[in-house]
Amino acid sequence: MLRMIWNPQRPGPMPFHRYRSHEDRVTVLAPDRGWPSARIESAPLWVPVDLRDGNQALAEPMDTARKHRFFELLVSMGFKEIEVGYPSASRADFDFVRHLVDRVRANAVPDDVTPVVFTPARTDLIDRTFASIDGLPRAVVHLYIPTSPVWRDVVLGRDRAAVRATVTEAAAHMARLADARPDAHIRFQFAPETFNLTEPDFALALCDGLTELWDASPDRPVTHNLPATVEIATPNVYADQIEYMHRNLARRDSVILSVHPHNDRGTGVACAELAVLAGAQRVEGCLFGNGERTGNVDLVTLALNLYAQGVDPMLDLSDIDAVRETVEHCNRLPVHPRHPYAGDLVHTAFSGTHQDAIAKGLAHHAKQAADLGVEPREAPWSVPYLPIDPADIGRSYEAVIRVNSQSGKGGTAYLLRTHHGLDLPAGLRRDFSRVVQEATDDSGGEARPDELYALFRTAYLAPGRPDFDGAVSVLSWATDTAADGAHRCVCTLRAGGRTGDFEGYGNGPLSAFVDALSAAGVAVDVLDYSEHALTSGGASEAVAYARCRVGGAGTAEGAGGLEVWGVGVDTSLLAASVQAVVSAVNRAGATG
Ligand SMILES: CC(=O)SCCNC(=O)CCNC(=O)[C@H](O)C(C)(C)COP(=O)(O)OP(=O)(O)OC[C@H]1O[C@@H](n2cnc3c(N)ncnc32)[C@H](O)[C@@H]1OP(=O)(O)O
Numbered sequence: 001m002l003r004m005i006w007n008p009q010r011p012g013p014m015p016f017h018r019y020r021s022h023e024d025r026v027t028v029l030a031p032d033r034g035w036p037s038a039r040i041e042s043a044p045l046w047v048p049v050d051l052r053d054g055n056q057a058l059a060e061p062m063d064t065a066r067k068h069r070f071f072e073l074l075v076s077m078g079f080k081e082i083e084v085g086y087p088s089a090s091r092a093d094f095d096f097v098r099h100l101v102d103r104v105r106a107n108a109v110p111d112d113v114t115p116v117v118f119t120p121a122r123t124d125l126i127d128r129t130f131a132s133i134d135g136l137p138r139a140v141v142h143l144y145i146p147t148s149p150v151w152r153d154v155v156l157g158r159d160r161a162a163v164r165a166t167v168t169e170a171a172a173h174m175a176r177l178a179d180a181r182p183d184a185h186i187r188f189q190f191a192p193e194t195f196n197l198t199e200p201d202f203a204l205a206l207c208d209g210l211t212e213l214w215d216a217s218p219d220r221p222v223t224h225n226l227p228a229t230v231e232i233a234t235p236n237v238y239a240d241q242i243e244y245m246h247r248n249l250a251r252r253d254s255v256i257l258s259v260h261p262h263n264d265r266g267t268g269v270a271c272a273e274l275a276v277l278a279g280a281q282r283v284e285g286c287l288f289g290n291g292e293r294t295g296n297v298d299l300v301t302l303a304l305n306l307y308a309q310g311v312d313p314m315l316d317l318s319d320i321d322a323v324r325e326t327v328e329h330c331n332r333l334p335v336h337p338r339h340p341y342a343g344d345l346v347h348t349a350f351s352g353t354h355q356d357a358i359a360k361g362l363a364h365h366a367k368q369a370a371d372l373g374v375e376p377r378e379a380p381w382s383v384p385y386l387p388i389d390p391a392d393i394g395r396s397y398e399a400v401i402r403v404n405s406q407s408g409k410g411g412t413a414y415l416l417r418t419h420h421g422l423d424l425p426a427g428l429r430r431d432f433s434r435v436v437q438e439a440t441d442d443s444g445g446e447a448r449p450d451e452l453y454a455l456f457r458t459a460y461l462a463p464g465r466p467d468f469d470g471a472v473s474v475l476s477w478a479t480d481t482a483a484d485g486a487h488r489c490v491c492t493l494r495a496g497g498r499t500g501d502f503e504g505y506g507n508g509p510l511s512a513f514v515d516a517l518s519a520a521g522v523a524v525d526v527l528d529y530s531e532h533a534l535t536s537g538g539a540s541e542a543v544a545y546a547r548c549r550v551g552g553a554g555t556a557e558g559a560g561g562l563e564v565w566g567v568g569v570d571t572s573l574l575a576a577s578v579q580a581v582v583s584a585v586n587r588a589g590a591t592g
């Protein structure tokens with residue numbers, strides 16, 4: 001490790017000496033590892049264990065109604081192997097498996113979906129497990145026993161030979177019970193619980209022993225499920241452990257190598273991904289990462305991580321909020337707002353430069369789609385800060401940008417455009433951004449699109465209205481064209497406390513109005529002007545934006561005035577432009 005001479009940190013007060021590194025706890029055999037240069041090109045078999053491992057982590061386990069709803073969701077998403085319970089643990093779990101048997105008999109479960117049931121290595125509990133699946137035409141029975149030194153010594157009180165004997169006896173019992181049901185297609189699965197803390201030779205010997213005992217074949221493969229029951233090391237260590245098994249398991253073509261990562265170090269997803277690189281073919285986990293302690297690995301994140309790499313996850317996550325709603329209902333646990341892909345806030349940017357990049361990215365995406373002649377939903381995705389298109393998982397763009405005091409002009413302009421059809425010119429974006437900044441600094445909170453529009457209306461639209469109590473009010477006006485093509489404007493104005501009729505001429509109606517203002521003693525120079533139809537709100541309205549120099553206009557240097565933006569909205573474009581100029585005048589507070 002590099003000596004960090006720049007690091008000013010000092011020894012901390014916590015008793016870290018009580019803990020041991022993983023190197024001191026488990027041997028890892030990894031000569032010539034291949035996983036670092038492997039690629040994931042297809043989805044592994046995903047096996048949700050929400051109804052077993054997820055369920056055993058709930059204060060209130062799911063009842064049959066909740067399990068039923070969860071199971072239906074998993075089937076609809078495309079899962080083909082689903083762990084449905086620990087039938088010997090409780091009546092609720094046993095009853096749900098019986099409920100499932102009835103559903104299968106009623107042809108309400110697709111033929112290609114296989115339930116998995118979980119059992120410890122105890123013959124009485126194995127009997128109960130088999131009783132639960134009586135009548136199922138296909139099932140996987142999943143046997144587990146802890147295998148690592150601490151669990152052997154402290155929990156089971158058995159040495160390696162005794163653990164092996166217990167497993168062998170349990171597995172043989174399972175084989176006998178399965179043989180007694182020739183009509184059912186029953187496969188076997190084995191999990192050396194705490195595999196990641198187990199000596200590699202012992203884990204391998206146990207798995208190979210069961211492959212042999214169950215006489216696994218390519219037609220009837222055995223699943224060896226290698227859990228990181230409690231995470232203890234960086235994900236590369238788990239990858240090494242999995243690759244060792246992948247390379248050394250006997251009858252490899254008759255073994256489905258499965259992994260079951262938990263998330264104690266917060267690296268469950270990384271462990272699963274590296275394990276797949278290392279040879280795992282099957283991944284067990286839970287939706288949104290429910291499960292004991294910090295949870296099982298999150299299958300939704302894993303699947304969408306693949307999706308974001310252009311690999312079909314072979315699951316339907318196109319309505320992620322519906323999936324989340326069901327899972328939250330069944331687990332009675334909320335999904336965090338920052339949860340990858342699915343949280344409420346994960347597609348939202350509050351910060352200015354991110355908003356700017358996203359707004360530009362979305363515009364670029366729309367243009368690219370148009371150039372390619374495809375729907376935006378079909379065009380390649382490369383919008384900054386958004387790893388996937390929120391629309392792909394059923395999200396709208398509504399929440400992509402939200403404004404607070406850390407936002408900038410890009411985000412504000414984006415919201416005014418998408419929600420109110422106002423496409424502000426660049427200079428006005430900067431100008432309005434200052435208004436918004438002041439308001440959000442004062443409130444300390446968020447400004448929603450309607451609140452932004454209210455700020456905009458107060459700042460720019462109201463000062464141009466006839467009823468505005470400002471420096472200038474336009475009581476009436478009309479324009480016409482003279483024979484020589486010049487435009488004339490006749491208006492009644494109240495300016496500087498006096499009301500009078502004024503006339504002005506120009507090469508267009510707006511310049512004629514500006515001339516009439518000048519006749520009333522209000523000096524205005526229109527420096528920038530643009531207009532567009534409003535694309536939302538009043539369908540036939542138009543908006544006019546005017547950057548004006550108010551006061552001091554018309555001097556040789558054009559100096560001395562104030563540069564101010566004004567905006568007008570009206571069904572008549574000319575009326576909108578008149579309002580924009582009056583707005584600028586009133587915002588400047590000038591009367592000559
Ligand atoms: C990592 C995992 O997720 S493993 C799954 C954990 N899930 C659960 O435990 C939920 C369901 N469990 C239960 O309902 C109960 O624990 C039961 C029904 C399985 C057993 O209940 P009990 O007989 O009351 O045993 P209890 O739970 O107190 O203790 C577990 C006993 O099983 C032993 N044991 C633990 N795991 C296994 C196993 N896989 N196979 C065989 N025995 C085991 C323990 O050593 C302990 O034995 P002891 O009583 O001789 O000390």
Ligand SMILES: CC(C)C(=O)C(=O)O
Binds near residue numbers: 053260262
């Ligand atoms: C697969 C089983 C034994 C399990 O849930 C675990 O080890 O975490």
Ligand SMILES: [Mg+2]
Binds near residue numbers: 053229262296
């Ligand atoms: Mg587990």
